[in-house]
Amino acid sequence: MSFSADLGSSPIVTITGCVIVAIRDDLDDSAVMTLQNQLVDEIARKNAHGVIIDISALEIVDTFTGRMLAAMAEMSKVLNARTILVGMRPAVAMTLVELGMTLSEIETALNADKAMMMISAERDRARRE
Amino acid sequence: MNDETWTISLRKPADVAHARKIAMQALDAAGASAIVKTRFVTAVSEIARNAIVHASSGVMVIGMGRLNGNRSIIARCEDRGPGIVDTNAALKDGFSTGRGMGLGLGGSKRLVDRFELETRVGEGTTVVLETRLR
Amino acid sequence: MASDTIDIASILKSDFEKILSAWLRVQAREGIKRTDIISAEETAKQSRDLLSAIARAAEDARVDREFDFGNPAWDGVRQTLGEISKNRTERGVSPTEMAWFVSSLKQAFFTPLRELLSEEPSKLVEQITDATRVVDNFALHAFDCYVQEREAIIERQQSEMTEVSAPVVKIWDRIVTVPLLGTLDSFRAQTVMENLLQAIVEREAEVAIIDITGVSTVDTMVAQHLLKTAAAVRLMGAECVISGISPKIAQTIVHLGVELPNVVTRVDLQSGLAYAFERIGVSTRLNGL
Known part of the structure; x- marks a missing residue:
């Protein structure tokens, strides 16, 4: 495990090839962009195969942040890493749906634990084959 | 009743986060539920960003009010931008003149109890958002 | 004076x-x-x-x-x-x-x-x-x-009535269900969604079953609400199953032209539950379920 970056207080941590980002409470637009850049760097540098984005601290996800999350998942995919979005609050989920933003292209899980299991299960399967 | 209002000048993207913070604090102080807070503040975020993206600057005033006998929160956002030529189209999902996907304006309308849009081409746009605290 | x-x-x-x-x-x-x-x-x-x-x-x-x-x-x-x-x-x-x-x-x-x-x-x-x-x-x-x-x-x-009429039940480890009864207006649909999402967090549920066997009519608005709920459940990281789709409701949905993409639908609660078991990896052969 290694701490690679600490942006404000949104830490990016890599554990056994899986990048975990815990987004801190309310980022302004430029912080979101910086985070995106750092995440992509981290994936490439650590040759990570999985990305977990934890948004449990977020009370607000507007269309801008939603689009950034979708873009992060898309970029990770290009770098051959599977992205799972975890910890979305009920109020945030309902609001995004009302905005018409269902983020159907991003995988989701309840929490980082479950996402970690999903990613390592897939990796084990890949190894066996 | 509380007469306090907060004025936020909207010039740079960081001001959007500031508007969210002010709206959130006002709702926290009023004891609003998580869902009321998230819905309203998200709408505030969309409208504030619209003012910066389309009009390059604007002013938002947040205060408490009354809607149908219930306490409410009101956000009024005014800009001196180009205005909106076709408001019906702008409120439809998927309409966008900027970089977005066009979910912001119509989406915001669905997130609040009262939504008012007043726009004059070449003069500017005013959006009023209001939600009951319940 | x-x-x-x-x-x-x-x-x-x-x-x-x-x-x-x-x-x-x-x-x-x-x-x-x-x-x-x-x-x-x-x-x-x-x-x-x-x-x-x-x-x-x-x-x-x-x-x-x-x-x-x-x-x-x-x-x-x-x-x-x-x-x-x-x-x-x-x-x-x-x-x-x-x-x-x-x-x-x-x-x-x-x-x-x-x-x-x-x-x-x-x-x-x-x-x-x-x-x-x-x-x-x-x-x-x-x-x-x-x-x-x-x-x-x-x-x-x-x-209060809405609370009572839409109780979310933990039916199995990691599975919650909400049986809907009567008519589903916007206000109730909203409350059902809130309760269900909250239960998913509290129970760490991976599958949420919405059983509409008791819903009297399914029109475009009700279908819209079900779709929204399913989308919100997925955003939270759980899977949504809608059970109790009677042949009549299936016909209505098709006639209305409502599409239910990415939503698992089943005829009754039993088949919905069987699907949920399969998803969380519980064998259902044991008690002849």
Whole structure:
């Protein structure tokens, strides 16, 4: 495990090839962009195969942040890493749906634990084959 | 009743986060539920960003009010931008003149109890958002 | 205001007890007959409270043509009226009885005014007009309070009923279900969604089953709500299954042209549950399920 970056207080941590980002409470637009850049760097540098984005601290996800999350998942995919979005609050989920933003292209899980299991299960399967 | 209002000048993207913070604090102080807070503040975020993206600057005033006998929160956002030529189209999902996907304006309308849009081409746009605290 | 002016302020000062007992007599005759709901003692107390508040306010505020109920001096009267309205609404007093309670105060004012101004008919007419306006304003405010209180009660009952009619149950480890009954309006749909999403967090559920067997009609709006709920469940990291899709509902959905992309649908709760077991990796062969 290694701490690679600490942006404000949104830490990016890599554990056994899986990048975990815990987004801190309310980022302004430029912080979101910086985070995106750092995440992509981290994936490439650590040759990570999985990305977990934890948004449990977020009370607000507007269309801008939603689009950034979708873009992060898309970029990770290009770098051959599977992205799972975890910890979305009920109020945030309902609001995004009302905005018409269902983020159907991003995988989701309840929490980082479950996402970690999903990613390592897939990796084990890949190894066996 | 509380007469306090907060004025936020909207010039740079960081001001959007500031508007969210002010709206959130006002709702926290009023004891609003998580869902009321998230819905309203998200709408505030969309409208504030619209003012910066389309009009390059604007002013938002947040205060408490009354809607149908219930306490409410009101956000009024005014800009001196180009205005909106076709408001019906702008409120439809998927309409966008900027970089977005066009979910912001119509989406915001669905997130609040009262939504008012007043726009004059070449003069500017005013959006009023209001939600009951319940 | 000259000290020899005769108006409701002056008579309240000089004849308070007389006005109060006259008012109570009028009420007994024409007002509230439901002593089972509000006892005579309570009525007497509420009447005294209100009349005292009016007497206090009338010392500072005007009660003539310039009467302005918006003046802060009347705050005490508004508050007392609000409390009485609230108390009476909760007991189930009818709107007519509520309106009579306040309006009957007029007659109590008229008697002393008539006695004191019997020599000056024009002044009497003036005073009666002013008193009427003042009391009418009180009555209107009382009625406003009454309606508001009634609305609050209805809203409270509605939300309580919704809670009861859409309980989210943890049916198995990591599986929650909500059986829907009756009609699904926007308000209920919203509450169901909130409850379901909250249960997913609290129970760490991976599958959420919405059983619509008991839903009377599925129209475009209901289908929209179900879709929104399914989308929100997925955003939270769980999977949504809609069970209880009868052949008739299946036909309706197709006819309406509603598409249910990325939503798992099953005929009944049993098949919905079987699917959920499969998803979380529980074998269903054991008890012949």
